[in-house]
Amino acid sequence: MNNVNLKLISINIVIVLILLVGCTKGTNNIATDEVSDTIKIGVLIYRFDDQFISSVIDVIEQETEELNKISTKKIEISIVDGKNQQDIQVDQMKQFIKEDYDALAINLVDRSKASVVINEAKQANIPVVFFNREPVQVDMARWDQIYYVGTKGEQSGLIQGEIAGEYWFDHPEADRNGDGIMQYVLIEGQPGHQDVIQRSQYSVKALQDMGIEVEELVKDTANWQRLEAQDVMSDWLDYFGDDIEMILSNNDAMALGAIDAMRAHDSRLIPVVGIDGIQLAREALKKGEIIGTVFNDNIGQGKMVMNIAYYLAQDLDPTLFIDDIEKGTYYWVDYHKVID
Ligand code: GAL
Ligand code: CA
Numbered sequence: 001m002n003n004v005n006l007k008l009i010s011i012n013i014v015i016v017l018i019l020l021v022g023c024t025k026g027t028n029n030i031a032t033d034e035v036s037d038t039i040k041i042g043v044l045i046y047r048f049d050d051q052f053i054s055s056v057i058d059v060i061e062q063e064t065e066e067l068n069k070i071s072t073k074k075i076e077i078s079i080v081d082g083k084n085q086q087d088i089q090v091d092q093m094k095q096f097i098k099e100d101y102d103a104l105a106i107n108l109v110d111r112s113k114a115s116v117v118i119n120e121a122k123q124a125n126i127p128v129v130f131f132n133r134e135p136v137q138v139d140m141a142r143w144d145q146i147y148y149v150g151t152k153g154e155q156s157g158l159i160q161g162e163i164a165g166e167y168w169f170d171h172p173e174a175d176r177n178g179d180g181i182m183q184y185v186l187i188e189g190q191p192g193h194q195d196v197i198q199r200s201q202y203s204v205k206a207l208q209d210m211g212i213e214v215e216e217l218v219k220d221t222a223n224w225q226r227l228e229a230q231d232v233m234s235d236w237l238d239y240f241g242d243d244i245e246m247i248l249s250n251n252d253a254m255a256l257g258a259i260d261a262m263r264a265h266d267s268r269l270i271p272v273v274g275i276d277g278i279q280l281a282r283e284a285l286k287k288g289e290i291i292g293t294v295f296n297d298n299i300g301q302g303k304m305v306m307n308i309a310y311y312l313a314q315d316l317d318p319t320l321f322i323d324d325i326e327k328g329t330y331y332w333v334d335y336h337k338v339i340d
Pocket of ligand 1: 050051052053132133189193195224250251252253275276296
């Protein structure tokens with residue numbers, strides 16, 4: 001972030017200089033108008049009741065405050081809940097367009113419907129930074145005023161598999177039936193989400209790469225949600241009982257749901273690994289209820305979403321101020337292993 005801050009400072013110096021020059025040329029009024037100007041940024045969220053996403057929203061709000069401390073223009077953000085329905089989100093977007101918003105930050109409900117959203121934005125000439133739910137490349141290529149901030153699902157899967165594998169090596173008793181094979185169950189996020197296939201595939205691949213033989217007992221979706229995961233896990237405990245030796249969960253909220261199910265069944269705690277590193281999962285880790293998680297950097301992502309939106313809203317090219325924007329479009333944030 002240092003780079004960004006430095007660049008922010010330098011752009012502010014440039015703006016101050018322009019204003020000063022403006023004054024000497026006798027355009028004082030224009031200069032004063034500029035200073036009191038407001039930038040409006042609309043933030044569209046796929047659903048508010050997603051634990052990881054709410055941790056990103058917190059950062060977006062904090063970063064807006066930070067930017068407001070150094071920005072010559074006042075930044076106003078408005079954050080809306082798409083309630084998991086793409087139609088609602090498109091309506092919210094149209095409303096922002098009507099109200100002359102300067103830039104939009106969009107966490108799509110349905111990433112396969114990005115083309116509709118991009119066409120609206122392009123027509124209204126309002127730049128967009130998408131985040132967390134990645135439009136396909138064909139859609140990203142529809143306009144040069146769209147950006148994406150996200151993570152590589154593959155990386156989170158590999159780290160998750162590594163955590164499960166290291167635990168397996170350190171705890172021979174985890175192989176409950178002693179057959180040398182890890183019998184696991186897999187709780188998946190919302191179907192169609194770019195992270196789901198990648199996390200599931202690569203966590204298993206990491207285990208295999210460590211030389212561990214694995215057997216999938218069952219997998220199912222719980223849509224990223226804790227309550228749904230509790231239901232799914234509860235059925236599996238009835239059916240497989242003691243046969244389950246490892247639980248791989250596409251996120252922390254669902255890992256916590258699996259723990260709820262084990263508690264309700266008075267079952268032993270089967271080792272479980274999540275992804276996200278949300279506060280509740282970190283507490284569960286301290287209590288020994290999960291064996292680890294993978295930090296999905298809400299701070300890095302939230303900050304970058306706001307910074308890109310901030311430049312876009314002022315018709316500035318974000319790639320001039322922020323390093324590492326791949327292909328002039330993508331900003332990738334790294335995952336990190338969390339085991340204590
Ligand atoms: C993932 C995250 C999930 C869920 C999802 C929503 O990156 O791991 O917990 O928040 O995004 O799109
Ligand atoms: Ca076994």
